[in-house]
Amino acid sequence: MPKLSSVPLPLSAVRITDAFWERESDLIRRVVLPYQWDALNDRVPGAAPSWWMHNMRAAARAVAARKAGKPYVPRHKADSIVVEGPEPARADQDAFYGWVFQDSDGYKWLEAVSYQLIQHPDPELRRHAQEAVDAIRAAQEEDGYLDTYYTLTGIERAFTNLKDHHELYCFGHLTEAAAAWYEATGQEDLLDVVRRFAACISRRFGPGRERGCPGHEIAEMALLRLYEATGEEQWRELADFFLDVRGTEPSTFALEENRRRKQQGLPELPVSAERYAYYQAQVPVREMTEAVGHAVRQMYLCSGMADAARLNGDQAMREACLRLWRSAVREKMYVTGGVGGTHVGEAFSRPYDLPADTAYSETCAAVGLVFFARRMLQLEPVSEYADVMELALYNTVLAGIALDGKRFFYVNPLEVDPAACETDERLSHVKPERQKWFSCACCPPNIARLLSSLGAYMVTQNADALFIHLYISSELDVCLNGFPLKLRLEADLTRDGRVTLTVLSGKAEGTLAFRIPGWADGFTADTGDRGTRQEGGYLYVTGSWAEGDRVTLDFSMPVRVLAGHPLIRETAGQVCYARGPLVYCAEEADNGPDLHLLRACPKAEAAVERLEIDGVSLPALRVAAGRLPRDEGPLYRPWKEAEPEDVRLTLIPYFAWANRGRGEMRVWLRL
Numbered sequence: 001m002p003k004l005s006s007v008p009l010p011l012s013a014v015r016i017t018d019a020f021w022e023r024e025s026d027l028i029r030r031v032v033l034p035y036q037w038d039a040l041n042d043r044v045p046g047a048a049p050s051w052w053m054h055n056m057r058a059a060a061r062a063v064a065a066r067k068a069g070k071p072y073v074p075r076h077k078a079d080s081i082v083v084e085g086p087e088p089a090r091a092d093q094d095a096f097y098g099w100v101f102q103d104s105d106g107y108k109w110l111e112a113v114s115y116q117l118i119q120h121p122d123p124e125l126r127r128h129a130q131e132a133v134d135a136i137r138a139a140q141e142e143d144g145y146l147d148t149y150y151t152l153t154g155i156e157r158a159f160t161n162l163k164d165h166h167e168l169y170c171f172g173h174l175t176e177a178a179a180a181w182y183e184a185t186g187q188e189d190l191l192d193v194v195r196r197f198a199a200c201i202s203r204r205f206g207p208g209r210e211r212g213c214p215g216h217e218i219a220e221m222a223l224l225r226l227y228e229a230t231g232e233e234q235w236r237e238l239a240d241f242f243l244d245v246r247g248t249e250p251s252t253f254a255l256e257e258n259r260r261r262k263q264q265g266l267p268e269l270p271v272s273a274e275r276y277a278y279y280q281a282q283v284p285v286r287e288m289t290e291a292v293g294h295a296v297r298q299m300y301l302c303s304g305m306a307d308a309a310r311l312n313g314d315q316a317m318r319e320a321c322l323r324l325w326r327s328a329v330r331e332k333m334y335v336t337g338g339v340g341g342t343h344v345g346e347a348f349s350r351p352y353d354l355p356a357d358t359a360y361s362e363t364c365a366a367v368g369l370v371f372f373a374r375r376m377l378q379l380e381p382v383s384e385y386a387d388v389m390e391l392a393l394y395n396t397v398l399a400g401i402a403l404d405g406k407r408f409f410y411v412n413p414l415e416v417d418p419a420a421c422e423t424d425e426r427l428s429h430v431k432p433e434r435q436k437w438f439s440c441a442c443c444p445p446n447i448a449r450l451l452s453s454l455g456a457y458m459v460t461q462n463a464d465a466l467f468i469h470l471y472i473s474s475e476l477d478v479c480l481n482g483f484p485l486k487l488r489l490e491a492d493l494t495r496d497g498r499v500t501l502t503v504l505s506g507k508a509e510g511t512l513a514f515r516i517p518g519w520a521d522g523f524t525a526d527t528g529d530r531g532t533r534q535e536g537g538y539l540y541v542t543g544s545w546a547e548g549d550r551v552t553l554d555f556s557m558p559v560r561v562l563a564g565h566p567l568i569r570e571t572a573g574q575v576c577y578a579r580g581p582l583v584y585c586a587e588e589a590d591n592g593p594d595l596h597l598l599r600a601c602p603k604a605e606a607a608v609e610r611l612e613i614d615g616v617s618l619p620a621l622r623v624a625a626g627r628l629p630r631d632e633g634p635l636y637r638p639w640k641e642a643e644p645e646d647v648r649l650t651l652i653p654y655f656a657w658a659n660r661g662r663g664e665m666r667v668w669l670r671l
């Protein structure tokens with residue numbers, strides 16, 4: 001392992017006490033996960049059915065029938081599935097409904113529940129989770145294969161379309177869930193399911209056997225996680241195999257496509273990899289230079305690559321990760337930490353193409369960026385990674401869930417005119433109001449699993465130092481140079497930039513490294529008589545630590561007025577406001593309609609106030625601005641100097657928009 005690389009603290013060593021984040025985590029445990037369990041069981045009135053439990057039970061019956069020597073006759077053939085399905089009460093109990101990756105929704109939920117159980121025993125959640133585990137076990141085929149889509153639509157076609165049919169994606173999410181469930185309960189029941197499924201995959205794919213890799217990545221990072229958790233080499237070997245095959249010639253996606261075409265009597269296609277950029281399979285991974293294609297896939301691939309670079313000490317892989325990071329973050333990321341500039345294919349667009357109203361910026365892609373950032377931090381403690389991780393977390397990830405935890409955004413635009421979204425086909429992907437659930441419900445459980453494991457993103461450690469990346473109030477049980485320390489971290493970045501670290505118990509010598517956030521306009525530090533140095537955007541504080549010792553940092557947190565890079569056409573002549581990790585937006589609820597008529601006054605002072613939205617106290621900004629009149633004049637008229645009326649705007653954190661009914665919203669304000 002490279003010297004600089006670090007590992008996160010185990011979740012059990014972090015107890016979050018933060019006023020802001022504890023509310024979120026509590027909401028996830030008390031409201032979101034029980035709600036999502038109902039959704040997975042199709043019990044949320046008026047919400048799109050999930051079909052998760054339905055498909056698991058139907059698959060279990062099909063598996064049992066086959067075991068008893070009775071063939072199962074698919075209700076629908078693979079490739080002709082019914083995504084929306086009927087009312088669940090009128091559904092064919094033995095048919096598959098939903099998307100090909102429907103199984104993954106429940107796996108993500110189970111992973112989130114497991115993280116919660118590590119931190120808070122909850123008998124009801126545990127009972128539901130066990131029910132889910134048992135349903136999954138029953139749906140596994142005798143040879144270890146597990147994917148309800150193929151079990152119910154034609155098992156003979158399993159593994160014939162790795163590019164589009166997501167069985168390795170579902171396997172990846174199952175692996176993540178199993179690792180988390182094992183960590184939470186010590187039970188190997190789900191791990192055994194994964195072992196059997198992995199064995200089934202490995203009988204078919206691997207060195208000297210068939211070449212293949214997932215069309216939608218995640219298995220790579222999931223397998224490497226399992227390798228780290230268990231020390232079992234087989235997981236690393238399979239992850240390395242998937243990474244090494246990707247993008248090599250002849251393209252495995254082309255070969256499988258040609259096999260299908262042959263069966264249909266269609267001519268074969270060229271087998272070169274270059275056609276598969278959408279799936280990040282256009283070149284071998286170590287040669288990749290640009291973040292392209294489906295944004296979630298790209299972020300998950302990058303995460304797996306960063307893990308592999310760290311665990312294998314693979315320098316070429318690390319350099320590819322750096323290039324992909326720079327492309328994604330420095331040329332293709334929204335100011336809100338979202339990625340995916342186009343809804344066409346839910347994908348990365350060209351550099352600097354970051355439209356506000358037609359943005360895709362899928363919640364899952366921001367979750368993926370958080371994964372990638374933490375893994376880059378593990379490779380090397382450089383504060384840019386933590387800055388981006390924090391940005392994505394406080395803005396786009398949080399925007400994906402309503403303050404009451406019961407409605408969700410999949411797409412996260414930076415400008416919304418509800419009337420346009422409802423009438424303009426080009427904006428049909430943009431929902432002005434959060435939804436109860438989605439037929440493609442990848443995002444809600446993804447938010448739940450990330451927010452339930454926040455402790456794993458805050459602190460990492462290597463032989464040199466303990467790195468504090470995110471300032472979230474918490475109690476931490478750490479071990480510094482072999483000596484246990486109990487630490488209390490106090491901060492509330494939704495209020496100010498003051499951070500205090502107190503040693504609650506223990507005695508040790510060593511280094512604590514504190515991130516100097518990119519948003520801070522200078523800082524002061526009281527570190528006692530310990531030695532300090534700055535490197536990579538961290539303040540390293542070295543010395544002895546004992547009960548009652550304290551470090552206080554004061555990061556100056558002014559209101560920042562941001563402009564976009566000159567090559568982002570969309571942000572030309574506009575500014576947006578930010579303070580600390582939060583990006584702000586104007587909403588119709590505070591500022592009236594026609595937000596495009598507002599004119600920002602970037603030089604005017606801004607005041608920070610508290611505002612209550614849906615019972616939650618949030619930081620708001622009051623800023624001076626102008627408003628152009630709306631008139632009934634002709635469509636075009638001779639230009640004259642604009643005479644805006646003076647107004648004061650209320651700006652709210654971007655993540656909190658759309659919690660007060662339907663209305664306009666915009667992040668970028670014209671000058």
Ligand code: FUB
Nearest residue numbers: 101216296346364440442
């Ligand atoms: O394909 C599985 C998931 O569904 C993707 O990650 C999301 O973008 C959505 O397409």
Ligand code: ZN
Nearest residue numbers: 362364442443
């Ligand atoms: Zn999603």
